[in-house]
Amino acid sequence: MHFSFLSLLRNAFSAHRDWPEQWRSPEPKPAYDVVIVGGGGHGLAAAYYLAAEFGIRDVAVVEKGWIGGGNTGRNTTIVRSNYLLEESEALYDHALKLWENLSQVLNYNVMFSPRGVMMLAHTTHDVQSFKRHYHANRLAGIDTEWLTPEEARDWCPGLNIAKDIRYPIVGATLQKRGGVARHDAVAWGYARAASALGVDIIQNCEVTGVRRGADGAVIGLDTSGGTIAAKKVGVSVAGHSSQVMDMAGVRLPIESFPLQALVSEPLKPIVSCVVMSNTIHAYISQSDKGDLVIGAGTxxxxxYSQTGxxxxxxxxxxxxxxxxxVLRRARMMRNWGGIVDxxxxxxxxxxxTPVPGLYVNCGWGTGGFKATPGAGHLLAATIARGxxxxxxxxxxxxxxxxxxxxxxAAAAAVAH
Amino acid sequence: MLLITCPWCGPRPEIEFAARGEAHVARAAPDADGEAIAAALYLRSNTRGLLAERWRHVYGCGRYFNAVRHTVTDKFVATWRVGESRPDLGGEGTR
Structure with missing residues (x-):
């Protein structure tokens, strides 16, 4: 099933009732070459890249609930790569480059919208640290711009640049390649593309134990759907990483906290880019539907309450x-929490990990969504090559x- | 917002308190190797269930105290003063 103008037109004549299911829902096989634990964006992307790029198609993704139902469906969908350190710049820009043509690669519209990510500076310290980031990014070849308050307001009309507010805006950085994407579509697009390549996506299947052989290596998983043998296991479960890795006897340097977000009622287009302020703890963007998507703190x-x-x-x-x-009278529609590791x-x-055959992708904290394609790709490469x-x-x-x-230091402000 | 019972001041709103992380984490010995130091600094049980913690009533009496809280419901099972022994929690253990 290929999405194209013709297929959309054909299905329009049947009122879009005849679209087939987008991914298979098979019973788990007794054994796989690779099992990915966690059917969020990261896990599904890893399964897709294993099949598409590394030729490993005997792969299953096991998911406790439904795919994309954890932090993939709970974040504020911001994508950017303007991190400070060289290692992070390479990691997040790897992901951003994959975002840029992801819809074409997957033949699924993930609605990646590089509308620009603006980070506001409010104090002298902010200006100094943001300029350090700005120069570090330029040296690494990552696009970035420095804006005066007036330029920031011109880029994002409605922004209050008055000098007499509690935290006046004194400057801003702007990454124009950054933006937002549609979080559910990312999970669905990867699931659909992976399933088409032979990956089994098994939902409502909770891992209850990790089986290890006499030499300590992973040999399979106990799940609520029975035992599944596996030569290699990749764990990509975000908030519950400590619990799953504990089943394999691996302790992690991780603590899990609730992180909240909220959306307003749909409004006419007003916030034209992503606006982030680390100092006063706010992020805001506007979805294509018109909701203001607002990120709060941890x-x-x-x-593990998924509330805050x-x-x-x-x-x-x-x-x-x-x-x-101008947004003071906007009403908030929903508020929720996700558990970040x-x-x-x-x-x-x-x-x-210290356990042969066991690979881990965790600790993304408050900023994992932007890395989805990159994290999946790197986890797949690591599993494939060992x-x-x-x-x-x-x-x-x-x-x-x-x-x-x-x-x-450039991780999401809420992480500090 | 949580309602937290300071063992000195009684029930107060959460914004008066600072969470100070998992309790009973032993410091590494001065001559410990990297693994042991990293374990003491960074490894945490991150328990889903009853977790022993330290809290500080930072905008109140300023004192540290011990607490056991359930990390799924966020309900405080018990709080007690530093130096006192842990109240009997009906056999419910924590790591």
């Missing part, structure tokens, strides 16, 4: 109202013991 304690404190969202809305006074250095963990991909190598699990932390 709670301060470990929790109301004071966190109230704090963010205060900041949004100061940045965009954060590391001490706010950089992800991607690579091999050794870390060069871009992923610095993000190894053993960096904590070696003291080679990647202290990423």
């Amino acid at each position: 709670d301060q304690y470990v929790s 404190g109301m004071q966190i969202t109230a704090h963010t809305l205060d900041a949004i109202c100061e940045l965009f006074p 954060t590391t001490a250095d706010r950089s992800p963990i991607l690579g091999t 050794e870390p991909h060069p871009i992923a190598a610095p993000f190894s699990l053993d960096r904590f013991a070696r003291g080679r932390l990647i202290d990423e």
